[in-house]
Amino acid sequence: MQDAVLAVGTRKGLFLGRRRGGTWELDGPHFRAQAVYSVGIDTRGAAPRVLAGGDSAHWGPSVFHSDDLGATWEEPRRQPVKYPKDTGTSLERVWQLQPAGAEAPGVVYAGTEPGGLFRSADGGETFELMRSLWDHPTREKWEPGGGGLAVHTVVTDPRGAGSVTVAVSAGGVYRTVDGGANWAPSNAGVQVVFQPDRYPEFGQCVHKVARDAVDPDRLYLQNHWGVYRSDDAGATWTDIGAGLPSDFGFAVAAHPSRGGTAYLFPITADADRVPAENRCRVYRTSDAGATWEPLASGLPQGDHYGTVLRDALCTDDADPAGVYFGNRNGEVFASADEGESWTQLAAHLPDVLCVRAAAL
Secondary structure: OOOEEEEEEEOOEEEEEEEEOOEEEEEEEEOOOOEEEEEEEEOOOOOOEEEEEEEEOOOEEEEEEEOOOOOOOEOOOOOOOOOOHHHOOOOOEEEEEEEOOOOOOOOEEEEEEOOEEEEEOOOOOOOEEOHHHHOOOOHHHOOOEOOEOEEEEEEEOOOOOOOEEEEEEOOEEEEEOOOOOOOEEOOEOOOOOOOOOOOOOOOOOEEEEEEOOOOOOOEEEEEOOOEEEEOOOOOEOEEOOOOOOOOEEEEEEEOOOOOOOEEEEEEEEOOEEEEHHHOOOEEEEOOOOOOOEEEOOOOOOOOOOOOOOOEOEEEOOOOOOOEEEEOOOOOEEEEOOOOOOOEEEEOOOOOEEEEEEEEO
């Protein structure tokens, strides 16, 4: 079994787990009393870099990084993510820290509230606002979702650095194919249940997007009501929610190497945000959403009320793949066999906001 690192961002600090020889050790909290809404693990360098978006009630939001798996942390001398003065706004929160792939060495993206996308070319030490998205003519019409107005998902493309897909709550999916010079809404087929126009060009309350491991044009999307798949890089979307106990939820994650395979954690409803049917179950598709199967071996079997948020479900890049999730009960679960069986790694942590993992 491969060694792995697990980062768990909570409302009161960051916890780091290490798996050595099949045994997990968890330490923390790092950044005590800070809400950690975003974590990235960059494995492209000689040593893994852990990036954390901390949110101090006193000092405000910042981005920290560690190149020794949390033994020490560095914060840039100047605020790493900062809105230019002419935007008339200031950073409220870093919702997403997403290292690009091998196609863009050193590049890390930061999605922020209020609805901005930043790009770093130095591994996450300094960031620059991508003005083309900020200045998009539709941005002023974006409305905040329940968690605020944020760029919360960044999906890069292994075929080239110019293609990036983002999700905005509640602006929908946007895509660039020219490195950010231009952005276009990519929401055809995604429903907005709370508007008179059910299928607008933009304004969808997208909760999460993940890219298929084998077919880069295939994307999976968990919406505010609705689970979708795109086979054309987001140009059009098809509903694949049949067979799920609920098509409401926050998280979706793709298998790191097996095509057509993705994971969800269904939630009862937008007005009743608990696990569907009050059961702690991850659902997996192995045929790109044609069918779904519940995965619950080793998970709590009685009534359960731990909600999994949009960034609190992930996979690593091991073989077989690891799958991980944390919930608002402060529980963290891991599977080393692609979801077939689960082990509880932690309980009674603060509210889990995000989970990221990587094989070492």
